[in-house]
Amino acid sequence: MPIAIARFIVEATLSVLFFVDGDLLFELPAPLCLEEEVALSLPQPLDHENITCRLAAVECRPNPALLQQTGAVELDVFLCLEILVEAPVVLEVIGRMCAPRPASIPVPPRKLALDCTPFRLPPNCPRLQ
Incomplete structure (x- = not known):
């Protein structure tokens, strides 16, 4: 499957x-x-x-300096966006578990710590006799 850049528009109400x-x-x-861009496998x-x-x-957190200076409220908003792409695949199972490869796309550092749910590997299939 080729890899492509996908653009998403994320709409919500805080x-x-x-x-x-x-x-x-x-x-x-x-x-x-917000408009977001991600690299993903493109089926x-x-x-x-x-x-x-x-x-x-x-x-999200307000910027207190701006509030005191101008009376305006500026918010820093941090999102954990989950994107799932499904496609039929053919797998050859070697018989050992592995972890996802490290991200190869640089990501700018976040200003605040955000607790995103970690990715969980699916359970192993029952052993075949």
Whole structure:
């Protein structure tokens, strides 16, 4: 399967909560729209039937310096985007487990730690006699 760059538009609505002395003052919905690019294996045809996306985790923090200077709220938003591409494959099983290869695409460092769910290998098949 060839590898391709896929562009995704991620849309969500964040709920921004404003507190005064520990009491909730009001809640403001903040629409979020991001364009993401990822490298993935490209089965033919790639369409809505064989690709699935979901937000696995979202974390955001306000920038307090901007709030004090201008009164505006700027949020740093970090996402764990899970993308699943399904395609029929033919496998030859050698009989030993291996781990996914390290990422070969450089990723810029994150500003905040984000706890993404780790990838889990599927369970082994029962042993054939």
